[in-house]
Amino acid sequence: MSRIGVFVCHCGENIARMVDVTRVAEETAKLPGVAVSVDYRYMCSDPGQNMIKEAIREHKLDGVVVAACSPQMHEPTFRAAVVEGGLNPYLCEMANIREHCSWVHTDKELATQKAIDLVRIMVEKVGKNQELFPIKVPVTKRALVIGGGIAGIQAALDIASGGHEVVLVEREPSIGGNMARLSETFPTLDCSQCILTPRMVEVDRDPRITLYTYAEVEEVGGFVGNFKVKIRQKAKSVIADLCNGCGDCWNKCPQKKIPSEFDAGLGYRTAIYVPFPQAVPNTPVIDRERCTKFLKDKCGICEKVCTLNAIDYTMEDEIIEVEVGAIVVATGYDLFSVGKDQPNEQWTGYGEYNYDAYPDVIDGIQFERLLSASGPTQGEIRRPSDGKEPKSVVFIACVGSRDPEKGLEYCSKICCMYIAKHAMLYKHKVHDGQPYVFYMDIRAGGKNYEEFVRRAIEEDGVLYIRGRVSKIYKDGEQLVVVGADTLSDSQVQVRADLVVLATAIVPHRDAYELAQKIGFGCGSQGFFSEAHPKLRPVETNTAGIYLAGACQAPKDIPDAVAQAGAAASKVQLLFSSDELEREPIIASVNEATCVHCRNCIRVCPYSAITDKEIKDKKGNLIKMVAEVNEGLCLGCGACVAACPSKSIQLAGFNDEQVFAEITALGSG
């Protein structure tokens, strides 16, 4: 016969108002196996906890039921108290007589009856509980950072400064991300590259950081502390160790008219190229889809001009395998596509803005490239069609954002600010030019942000017109922008030389695929999901995987950097001990009865179950079964319900325990 203690809490008036707690204690004291049953005003208080500890010793208890609030609230408190009293923490259960009883009922007699039932159920369960012990898993103290924008760079540098190895994987030939393409940054107008490139160089120099550019993550297996990652290093066709970045090859490459991705199509690059002069690493890559050597087996000029023999046309993709303990995902954003070419079938684009038809209708990143000293116009504002200096520029806010019909529901958060910046910088460069902004609201929440926007309006004379633009059409050399000003009840037609669309910030085009590959969640908009929007903003729901930067939601640089720092410190927290402790509430397979139907493998939302071969001593395959990976299983129980042969049991919730609860309820 077990010796169980029952502790009934009043929770001040919260429970006692609707439940006769004294009667609950008296009634449950009579249950078989209950050695002691008491009630107290606040069980979670120090005196309350001490009551439990002393009762364990005095009555030699082998199980404890606390009838109080939800285990979500105080289970850790009472389990800790039970441990101090000398029992295994998993021999303590809570009967929820607050959320499930006193708070939701109005009849005191019935509520009291129900409370007694709830306690009786838990008494029966505790009688069947077994001691459980935390699972210990080792931690590989090396981190993987995916994406080398400012967020990924910051996370990598911070983790490395903490003394740990970092593997940084960037898909493009250089790190830097979108920030490298910006001219000056709001609200201080400091030059983007000037503040970014020193950090890029630091990444290159830090011996603890291994950098793979022109590379992608191919596969991620394992679990927190023990991930196994396969990285595909795409063939650069240039031997990095030999190349010194002299530039002879790209200067001589005859393929000179390839639209530059970095310049958002406004400039050109060669087939062998570095995306921009300050690229890190400064090793070029050959774009095999554009190179004459690969297309027609002709040319080969770069190989001839390279005095260091660094060109290697036969180089092949390489798969690199690394083991890491934590992963920081920092894959950033793309811009909503306004033209005909739509990546998402729900989007219809904005035909009325004629982005495809008129070269002088451009997007925000293209305008950044026009402003940038390293851009295709060396920082002079020249419009794409005829290279003339535009005297009137219209900026259009919320293109694709806040438009559930044609685009996305959400606000992209940063465009209001960069529009003000663009209009201001334009005015600084073209003194006799007039910037106009069509907007719906000006969202400038942030330190010195509102002041920045007011400066654009009041000091630089940017004219803000409150309304969306209906259409843009061509009239001679100019574009006529037809909009409205809802503040004055007017239709407004502005003749513009150049139109800049502030297109929505969307997740990186293959974000969903990446999340699937690694095994964590995406929200409905495709941005990666944090574990809790307020309390766990940099963690994902998968242990050991963290988020940084604009891949989680549209973000500006200060926010991206702050989140990257937070993610790095979470990683260091994980790396602060050699072993991880995990809750032992996990599933296990009875190999003798498992029929290998693979139902569990299909239903497990965490991919924690795999196939296992059982072999005899000679190595002959006897049978196949399912196997639960202790590191990955989160104890959701889906597999238990799916198993037709009852071969999977969840520790702490095995059949015997659950049936004991149900029987107790029936016998009441």
Place this chain on the structure above:
Amino acid sequence: MRFTIESQQLESDLVKRVEEMIEQSPSICYQCGKCSAGCPVHYLMDIPPNVVIRLLQLGQIDRVLESRTIWVCSSCSTCSTRCPKEFKIAECMDALRELALATGKDTPSEKDIKLFHQVFMSNMRMFGKVHEASIAGVYKLKSRHFFADVGAGIKMFLKGKIKLFPHRIKGVKEIRAMFEAAGYGRKEKEEPSTEDKEQEKLI
């Protein structure tokens, strides 16, 4: 009535005049609407005060000069007192009234208010302070509303609120200089009106 604003109309020399007169740019207004919220005569206006400022921002000063609003405004300055951006709306209204008269763009309606405004201003110029009796006299002569508000006038007279003879303040010269400096009465379209002369005659 809806308006279409073309970009070439978004800039206006007359708005620049207003800016000079009140030494402020309408661009500082962020259209919060607090001026309109507090205006006691808002319900009589065809354009609310904040929209007046908005139209100036868009160079649409003609719509403002033609409005009734600028004449309905009672110069109580509630708007200026409340404006979070310290924009001088009431002063701006004043400038607009003067510009409307000077350019002849003023609305043909609101004759009485305009007349009263002119009589009031010339009276000020004359004496350096307001002389109610002569204002009333000139106004009634010109408006031909001989009997309106007579009861109130008599009550005020009996309480000693209305003096029979005007009193000229010492600094009248300076006041007139101020009127000149502000460009008062400088007409840009038609000949100057005769309020000043009539006022002189009456005394």
